[in-house]
Amino acid sequence: MPDGALIVQSDKTLLLEVDHPRSQEARRAIAPFAELERAPEHVHTYRVTPLGLWNARAAGHDAEQVVDALVTHSRYAVPHALLVDIADTMDRYGRLTLTKDDEHGLILTTTDRAVLEEVLRHKRIKPLLGARLDDDRIVVHPSERGHLKQELLKVGWPAEDLAGYVDGEAHPIALAEDGWALRPYQQHAVDGFWHGGSGVVVLPCGAGKTLVGAGAMAQASATTLILVTNTVSARQWRDELLARTTLTEDEIGEYSGARKEIRPVTIATYQVLTTRRKGAYTHLDLLDARDWGLIVYDEVHLLPAPIFRMTADLQARRRLGLTATLVREDGREADVFSLIGPKRFDAPWKDIEAQGYIAPADCVEVRVTLPDSLRMAYATADPEDRYRMASCADAKLGVVERIVKKHKGEPTLVIGQYLDQLDEIATRLGAEVITGQTPVGERQKLYEAFRTGELDLLVVSKVANFSIDLPEASVAIQVSGTFGSRQEEAQRLGRVLRPKADGRTAHFYTVVARDTVDSEFAAHRQRFLAEQGYAYRIVDADDLD
Incomplete structure (x- = not known):
């Protein structure tokens, strides 16, 4: 045995x-x-x-x-x-396929007639189908391509989409040839995506998902719409594309709250696309503004529901989703599968670490004990108030100070959820603080100061979770989070995983109040790190060396 x-x-x-x-x-x-x-x-x-x-x-x-x-x-x-x-x-998977021919257009084809008969009996599927061509084939209206895949997945018969894609408006895009090339796993990710036509690439934060996007754009050589989480991310995409491809500033537009530029490569924020005026999504015309050849969804695990609905109508376009984790806290992984596409490439974090492309990480949970007075207040508090009480416990402040002192001189982030807690920490540490209210220009100045070493400590809210390029952060201290979000844990660890010039280990601390919902949520978040092969050490605050 x-x-x-x-x-x-x-x-x-x-x-x-x-x-x-x-x-x-x-x-x-x-x-x-x-x-x-x-x-x-x-x-x-x-x-x-x-x-x-x-x-x-x-x-x-x-x-x-x-x-x-x-x-x-x-x-x-x-x-x-x-x-x-x-x-x-x-x-x-694959007993039902979507194909296309010149005479009938989009067709649902089966290799098993009984399966086709079964799905035809479902009242949500039958209206999406057109004329029956023969025992094995039935016409599908092109506008129902995405909705049909969603419904077929729900009844347990996922369709393999082989119907192909429109090329879109051609636009020359090539990778710049100035001493860099895609890493082998990045090239494999591009190849896996291109062979499948649409789908999701899963890579660790710091492993170069943006470069995979650039590689896919060069492969498509077509107009491209890139959807991102926020304006800072949009500008980082622009800077990376200018540095890594043959695109010029005139070819890249930003479509956000601040600017409304539509160019051959347009970078739009989810927020502006999902803005409603009098019940209508006023910016959705952007999707029809050009004959896009490729749509890139950055942080695809965060897609808002309205974007899913739009994507159901974009099935003829090539779609690339980029993410560090396919886990969605709302359970809509099936919508990512059916509407963006299945997973085309997934590289375990530890494998990329072993290749030297991301830093090794030491993950530590530091447990603090609430004082008796706060424990009693916690015990008698309403359930909805308990998480904030535990997360913002004053007992955490001294621990944060000790960890910062231990790593003095190393680029360090203190990350949290609650603004008053972050303000207090920043005051005690004499550090700059960045929140959602910090103007974009001010944020970028502070990020640049951090990047150049002028600042070695920043206190940041959850605005730092996504797409913020802090390449030399080597210590992260998490004091509070979004309940049990595994997505957030992935992003926050990613803030310190970019490889260090001297090969040193990154440090990721989570400060948790024991015997509270804070520790329960921490355990849930850690599932993601365990899935990627990271071990969490648990230490008592009194034993922190």
């Missing part, structure tokens, strides 16, 4: 023994198709879901590889019924 690191159970859960000598190998083997659910110290629990299996299938993994991963790493015999279920589930 092989002594594997996994225990595979018939309820589709996988138990991974963290201290097993082959645990990292097993984790990498199951990462393409299994989602981490719980990550306490010694045994991590993963679950095999249909969506995970279909994402793996779309990324080029077949049932034989999945079965082999489980059998190779399982300590005990894998339940036969589970293996059969995995094979059957993965086989569902």
Whole structure:
């Protein structure tokens, strides 16, 4: 009997023994198709879901590889019924395909007539379909391409979209040839996306997702619409494209609250696109303003619901989603799969760290104890007030000061959720603070001062979660967060993972109030880091060296 690191159970859960000598190998083997659910110290629990299996299938993994991963790493015999279920589930992907021909246009085709008959019985699917051509083919109106894929996924028959894409308006874009090239994994990501036509690339923060976007744009050589989270991110995309491609300033437009430029490459914020006036989305005409050849969704795990609705109508355009994690706190991973596209490339963080492209990280949870007076106030508080009370406990302030002192001289970020808490920390540390109210120009000055070493400490709110280029941050101290958001944890760790010139380790601290909802939410956020292979050390504030 092989002594594997996994225990595979018939309820589709996988138990991974963290201290097993082959645990990292097993984790990498199951990462393409299994989602981490719980990550306490010694045994991590993963679950095999249909969506995970279909994402793996779309990324080029077949049932034989999945079965082999489980059998190779399982300590005990894998339940036969589970293996059969995995094979059957993965086989569902592709029995329905969307294709196109010159005579009839978009067609839903099946290799299994019974499946087509089954989906025709669903009242939400039948209205999306047109004339029956024969037993195996039925016409689909092009405007229903996205909606149909959504509904088919809901009933367990995901369609493989092979209908192709319009080229859009041609526009010359090439990567600049001035001593740099895409890293091998970035090129693989571009190739995986281009071969699939649309889909999502999952890469760690700091691993160069923007460069993958630039590579895809060069491949398309067409007008491109890039959707980003905020104005700072839009300007960083512009700067990176100017540095890394042959595009000029005149070819790149910004479409935000501040500017309304539509150019061959247009960078728009989600916020401006989802702005409503008198119940209408007034800026959606941007999507029809040009014959776009490529649409790039930065931080695709944060897509607002209205963008999903728009994307359902953009199925003839190539779509690239970029993210550090496919986890969505609202559970809409299925919409990403059906409307943006399946996962086309996923590089585990530890693999890229091993290649030297992101820094190794030491993750520490520092637990503080609330004083008796606050514990009593916490115990009697309304549930909706407890998280803020625990997050903003004064006991955290001294711990933050000690950590900052320990790493004096190293570029350090203190990150939190609550503005009054951040103001107090900034005052005690004599540091600059950046929040959503900080003007963009002022933010960029402070980021530049941090980047050049003029400042080595910044206190930042959650505006620092997304797309902010702080390449030399080596210490992050998290004092409060957005409840249990794993997305946020990924972004915040990413702030310190860019490789350091001297090869030093990055440090990621989370200061947590024990015996409160603060520690419960912290455990939830840490699931993401455990999924990527990072170990969390837990220390008491009194033992912090």
